[in-house]
Amino acid sequence: MVILSVDGVECRYGSIKILENVSLTFKEGDFVGILGPNGSGKSTLLKSISRTLKPTKGTVLLDKADIYAMKSVDLAKHMAIVPQESNIGFSFTALDIVLMGRNPHMKRFQMESEKDMVIVRKAMKQTNTWHLADRPINELSGGEKQRVVIARALAQEPRVLLLDEPLTHLDLINQLEIMDLVRDLSEKEHLIVLAVLHDLNIVGRYCTSAILLKDSCIYAAGPLDQVLTSANIKSVFQVDAIVKKSPVTNSPYVIPLSPQKTSLERKCAIHMICGAGTGTLIMKALVDEGYVVTAGVLNTLDTDYETAELLRIPTVTEAPFSPITKETKFANLGMINQAAIVVVTSVPFGFGNLSNLEAALQALKQGTRTYVIDEIPIEVRDFTNGRAAAMFAELQKNGAIFIKHPSELPTLVNATHKSIELCKLDQTEIPGHLKDAVKVVHSKKQEAK
Amino acid sequence: MSVDEVQKKYSKRPYRWKLILLTLVAALVLFIILCLNVGFAPISFSDIITIIGKQVPFLNQYINPSSVSVVNEAIILQIRLPRILAGAIVGAGLAAAGVMYQGIFRNPMADSYLLGASAGASFGYTLAVLYGGTLAANILGMGLFQIVAFLGAVLTVFLVYFMSRVGNKVPITTLLLSGIVVNIFILSLQTVFELRSGQALMGIVAWIAGGFTNITWTSIYTVFPVVLIGTVLAYFFTKDLNLLSMGDDTAQHLGVNTERVRQILLLLSSLVTAAVVSISGIIGFVGLIIPHMTRLIIGPDHRILLPTSAIVGAIFLILCDSLARVATGASELPVGVITAMAGTPFFIYLLRKRKTSYSL
Numbered sequence: 001m002v003i004l005s006v007d008g009v010e011c012r013y014g015s016i017k018i019l020e021n022v023s024l025t026f027k028e029g030d031f032v033g034i035l036g037p038n039g040s041g042k043s044t045l046l047k048s049i050s051r052t053l054k055p056t057k058g059t060v061l062l063d064k065a066d067i068y069a070m071k072s073v074d075l076a077k078h079m080a081i082v083p084q085e086s087n088i089g090f091s092f093t094a095l096d097i098v099l100m101g102r103n104p105h106m107k108r109f110q111m112e113s114e115k116d117m118v119i120v121r122k123a124m125k126q127t128n129t130w131h132l133a134d135r136p137i138n139e140l141s142g143g144e145k146q147r148v149v150i151a152r153a154l155a156q157e158p159r160v161l162l163l164d165e166p167l168t169h170l171d172l173i174n175q176l177e178i179m180d181l182v183r184d185l186s187e188k189e190h191l192i193v194l195a196v197l198h199d200l201n202i203v204g205r206y207c208t209s210a211i212l213l214k215d216s217c218i219y220a221a222g223p224l225d226q227v228l229t230s231a232n233i234k235s236v237f238q239v240d241a242i243v244k245k246s247p248v249t250n251s252p253y254v255i256p257l258s259p260q261k262t263s264l265e266r267k268c269a270i271h272m273i274c275g276a277g278t279g280t281l282i283m284k285a286l287v288d289e290g291y292v293v294t295a296g297v298l299n300t301l302d303t304d305y306e307t308a309e310l311l312r313i314p315t316v317t318e319a320p321f322s323p324i325t326k327e328t329k330f331a332n333l334g335m336i337n338q339a340a341i342v343v344v345t346s347v348p349f350g351f352g353n354l355s356n357l358e359a360a361l362q363a364l365k366q367g368t369r370t371y372v373i374d375e376i377p378i379e380v381r382d383f384t385n386g387r388a389a390a391m392f393a394e395l396q397k398n399g400a401i402f403i404k405h406p407s408e409l410p411t412l413v414n415a416t417h418k419s420i421e422l423c424k425l426d427q428t429e430i431p432g433h434l435k436d437a438v439k440v441v442h443s444k445k446q447e448a449k
Numbered sequence: 450m451s452v453d454e455v456q457k458k459y460s461k462r463p464y465r466w467k468l469i470l471l472t473l474v475a476a477l478v479l480f481i482i483l484c485l486n487v488g489f490a491p492i493s494f495s496d497i498i499t500i501i502g503k504q505v506p507f508l509n510q511y512i513n514p515s516s517v518s519v520v521n522e523a524i525i526l527q528i529r530l531p532r533i534l535a536g537a538i539v540g541a542g543l544a545a546a547g548v549m550y551q552g553i554f555r556n557p558m559a560d561s562y563l564l565g566a567s568a569g570a571s572f573g574y575t576l577a578v579l580y581g582g583t584l585a586a587n588i589l590g591m592g593l594f595q596i597v598a599f600l601g602a603v604l605t606v607f608l609v610y611f612m613s614r615v616g617n618k619v620p621i622t623t624l625l626l627s628g629i630v631v632n633i634f635i636l637s638l639q640t641v642f643e644l645r646s647g648q649a650l651m652g653i654v655a656w657i658a659g660g661f662t663n664i665t666w667t668s669i670y671t672v673f674p675v676v677l678i679g680t681v682l683a684y685f686f687t688k689d690l691n692l693l694s695m696g697d698d699t700a701q702h703l704g705v706n707t708e709r710v711r712q713i714l715l716l717l718s719s720l721v722t723a724a725v726v727s728i729s730g731i732i733g734f735v736g737l738i739i740p741h742m743t744r745l746i747i748g749p750d751h752r753i754l755l756p757t758s759a760i761v762g763a764i765f766l767i768l769c770d771s772l773a774r775v776a777t778g779a780s781e782l783p784v785g786v787i788t789a790m791a792g793t794p795f796f797i798y799l800l801r802k803r804k805t806s807y808s809l
Contacts, residue, residue: 072702076702089694092750099459103692
């Protein structure tokens with residue numbers, strides 16, 4: 001069993017601490033993602049493990065042997081490094097490059113033997129680069145080149161593989177192929193793999209564990225579900241994120257949300273009558289503009305419901321595939337009353353959600369400014385034998401503003417919102433008798449409390 | 450070519466390399482004999498072979514000593530042969546040093562004068578001519594001027610090296626920049642002294658232009674061991690040079706002690722350059738073009754590149770020198786002019802043809 005341990009490592013550049021008191025242990029088969037914001041010490045950690053940067057305190061042990069006391073050629077028999085970018089001075093062929101991986105195993109005057117060639121061939125077949133053998137390395141694409149460099153690392157027959165941002169400049173398919181390959185290697189060859197990565201989702205999908213660095217220290221380390229949490233991501237990257245389990249890969253995946261523009265003044269409330277994804281873009285745009293957005297009635301698991309949840313928009317909800325009941329309609333009306341503007345999107349209307357349209361009409365009659373997005377003619381999306389169309393006509397008659405395209409809405413609202421009384425909606429102010437019916441997704445503020 | 454053929458080609462590589470080297474050595478010997486024929490006095494090949502044969506132990510008992518004239522023998526042995534051998538040694542030294550510099554700097558634009566060996570040698574020579582001429586001392590059998598030129602070259606390279614030292618490392622970029630700066634500085638000093646040199650100016654300019662007019666056997670005996678030993682020692686590190694081309698960090702991760710290798714190779718290449726410059730003056734382009742051209746033909750592997758470049762450099766320079774001897778009739782051109790004239794167009798052609806950019 002090969003064990004790599006980082007023992008109280010501290011690195012400084014002059015008086016600036018780059019890494020502080022880092023202690024970690026890795027064993028065979030570990031595939032560890034090293035994460036952290038720029039300047040948190042990820043690369044320095046990898047450099048100290050790869051013997052490129054000697055720590056000012058502490059050391060790194062490979063099978064209890066201090067790597068800083070080893071000869072570089074001896075360490076190279078056990079540890080291989082794939083750098084972020086390989087800039088190769090002369091036009092060596094791919095095979096030349098991979099053969100160089102055999103250097104630590106060769107004597108000074110030894111030429112590459114048949115045995116070396118067998119190992120190199122295996123490494124190149126594993127990385128799917130054997131067909132590139134006689135191509136000059138500098139004429140290969142980024143992905144091919146990176147695979148050749150991984151083959152060179154494998155030709156070293158290492159027990160530890162270090163990757164420093166190996167996916168930089170690679171397109172999606174190459175990123176996935178390289179990560180698939182590395183995961184295979186860690187599983188089948190029982191390598192210890194440490195990779196500095198930027199993409200939380202790549203780590204979530206491929207690694208067995210992760211290290212999260214913040215301000216030169218380890219913030220969290222361990223199994224993915226303990227490291228990749230909303231709270232950790234918020235605290236380390238200052239980004240709100242939702243962490244879910246992927247239904248396809250059963251691995252955690254992270255949906256980062258754009259940083260909130262806190263400097264904006266709080267604008268009035270807008271209530272969305274939407275569904276089936278027709279409100280997604282508008283909700284996002286309005287939230288970004290700084291409006292307080294509410295929505296309802298939405299069936300849970302509807303696309304717009306999920307968006308509302310992501311954006312932390314308060315919603316009135318109904319069970320999936322169920323018609324709107326009187327209670328939820330009432331709750332929805334309560335929410336509409338708090339709003340200065342109501343927006344009706346191009347959602348199809350059936351008997352299940354017709355009462356949303358009734359609510360909009362009621363709000364309009366009470367003097368709430370109402371925008372109707374009429375992107376798709378109502379006749380096409382009216383599944384109520386003309387009742388929805390009739391209500392549309394009435395909306396128009398009562399002064400609702402009809403818009404042809406959803407993208408026009410934020411501009412229109414921006415132009416007029418100052419004339420509208422600022423909203424007073426706050427989740428705490430929802431009338432007591434509605435509280436049970438209104439599902440409020442807790443705001444960050446409340447979470448903090 | 451299929452991939453399996455590629456593999457076969459690689460497994461036969463040691464034999465192919467040996468064959469290339471043997472062929473090139475044979476070619477060198479052939480060119481030396483051919484060039485012995487070039488010159489103002491017509492001497493036939495049979496006479497040349499007889500004269501050379503007389504000098505070879507065991508072989509000389511079969512040769513009739515009186516079959517060639519004493520004058521012809523003197524021309525061949527005291528004038529042409531040392532000159533041609535000097536050309537071969539200087540060409541080999543410059544090309545080998547060029548390979549080392551290009552490998553160390555990971556850049557095919559580096560040449561053997563990169564770190565100021567040429568400027569230092571010229572300046573040393575100029576000082577010796579201006580202020581040491583009356584001494585006319587002969588130390589170690591070599592001319593004083595040569596020794597001062599050698600010292601100038603070595604001191605300049607060491608100055609550049611120690612200027613670039615940061616802690617116990619010598620970063621490549623710093624080294625390159627210090628080389629450029631020191632070169633410019635010494636050249637400006639050189640100009641000052643040249644302007645004050647009066648009558649001696651012609652001699653200084655002619656020496657700097659490079660050539661083999663005053664070659665003696667003594668200078669060959671002194672310089673040949675330096676070039677030979679330097680190149681052979683450098684060969685020990687050719688595998689490391691291959692690895693260095695992937696950058697310092699990667700080379701280290703593959704087991705190369707990069708700082709030490711670089712120090713040793715800089716020392717060797719600088720000594721070789723200084724030694725050849727001291728007998729030939731500044732002959733440009735050999736250290737730049739020969740490694741470059743050889744690399745295009747046989748590939749970038751330094752294990753074969755270093756020895757082939759050395760032999761090709763030797764052949765190239767004796768051909769250029771022969772041309773210099775006969776090009777303009779009785780008065781000869783400096784060989785540095787010929788190498789530059791032959792080299793520049795070729796180099797521009799290579800650059801235009803391979804539009805790949807080079808990076809440090």
